[in-house]
Amino acid sequence: MTESSAAAQSPQSSPSPSYTTAVTVEDFRRNLDAVRARIDAAAKRAGRDATEIRLLPVSKTVPEERLRTAFAAGITQMGENKVQEAQRKSENLADLGISWSVIGHLQTNKAKNVAAFADEFQALDSPRLAGALDRRLQAAGRGLDVYVQVNSSGEPSKFGLEPDDVADFLAALPAYSSLRVRGLMTLAANTSNEARVRECFSIMRRLRDAALEAGTVGDGLLSMGMSGDFEAAIEGGSTCVRVGQAIFGARATPDSYYWPESSEANQSQTDQPPTNS
Numbered sequence: 689m690t691e692s693s694a695a696a697q698s699p700q701s702s703p704s705p706s707y708t709t710a711v712t713v714e715d716f717r718r719n720l721d722a723v724r725a726r727i728d729a730a731a732k733r734a735g736r737d738a739t740e741i742r743l744l745p746v747s748k749t750v751p752e753e754r755l756r757t758a759f760a761a762g763i764t765q766m767g768e769n770k771v772q773e774a775q776r777k778s779e780n781l782a783d784l785g786i787s788w789s790v791i792g793h794l795q796t797n798k799a800k801n802v803a804a805f806a807d808e809f810q811a812l813d814s815p816r817l818a819g820a821l822d823r824r825l826q827a828a829g830r831g832l833d834v835y836v837q838v839n840s841s842g843e844p845s846k847f848g849l850e851p852d853d854v855a856d857f858l859a860a861l862p863a864y865s866s867l868r869v870r871g872l873m874t875l876a877a878n879t880s881n882e883a884r885v886r887e888c889f890s891i892m893r894r895l896r897d898a899a900l901e902a903g904t905v906g907d908g909l910l911s912m913g914m915s916g917d918f919e920a921a922i923e924g925g926s927t928c929v930r931v932g933q934a935i936f937g938a939r940a941t942p943d944s945y946y947w948p949e950s951s952e953a954n955q956s957q958t959d960q961p962p963t964n965s
């Protein structure tokens with residue numbers, strides 16, 4: 689399957705399907721400059737300081753050789769959705785000193801992998817996982833920056849805590865002393881209905897503000913916004929946008945592999961991308 693036909697068939701394909709694949713250092717610089725310019729413009733519209741908005745490039749599915757080129761263009765932190773893929777890349781690119789962020793749902797039995805190499809974990813969503821991560825981190829003698837993932841869209845296909853459960857979950861996290869709670873993370877509704885997308889971001893901001901008031905969310909950072917919606921996310925208060933396709937180019941792997949149609953489907957998934965057979 690070609691990249692373009694995969695993008696066309698993806699149920700979650702972006703509203704602007706024209707992401708060109710970055711191959712050279714110059715390609716990466718051009719894409720990065722364009723994304724940063726859009727971040728700056730969105731921040732300005734919102735009356736915010738653009739330097740408080742972090743750009744986390746999302747490198748999932750991109751082969752290691754192209755990640756070396758991306759690094760040469762100045763990309764020093766990379767977000768990955770799947771822990772095995774992230775760990776393999778971190779090992780094969782260890783000479784570069786990239787900072788790895790795991791941004792996808794994690795099964796408890798993979799906590800040890802994250803504890804071994806990740807610099808940050810953005811998808812914390814259960815006490816069981818917090819416990820498993822903390823045990824592994826304590827054993828390794830290290831800490832980990834974490835974001836708590838919230839299902840702000842109500843879509844059954846999305847991971848994360850229900851908004852109503854966030855306050856109690858945050859209040860329980862100090863028991864896991866190796867986890868440094870930095871903020872909240874979400875994937876907004878996958879829809880062209882912009883009002884619905886913006887409502888996800890305002891739910892997050894209200895949860896964050898309440899948690900700051902309660903003193904349970906560390907710095908109160910907000911990780912939200914991707915290639916298709918990062919400008920709205922910045923206007924909604926995001927401090928970390930996770931951008932893949934607008935930097936690296938359109939993905940051949942359908943997003944349904946990363947965001948299964950249902951949580952049950954995810955329980956039985958294998959570590960291999962789906963084939964066309």
Ligand SMILES: *Cc1c(COP(=O)(O)O)cnc(C)c1O
Nearest residue numbers: 746769791914915930931932933
């Ligand atoms: C893939 C992914 C992104 C980036 O999506 P793009 O459309 O490539 O910008 C952001 N967050 C998560 C959790 C992802 O899995």
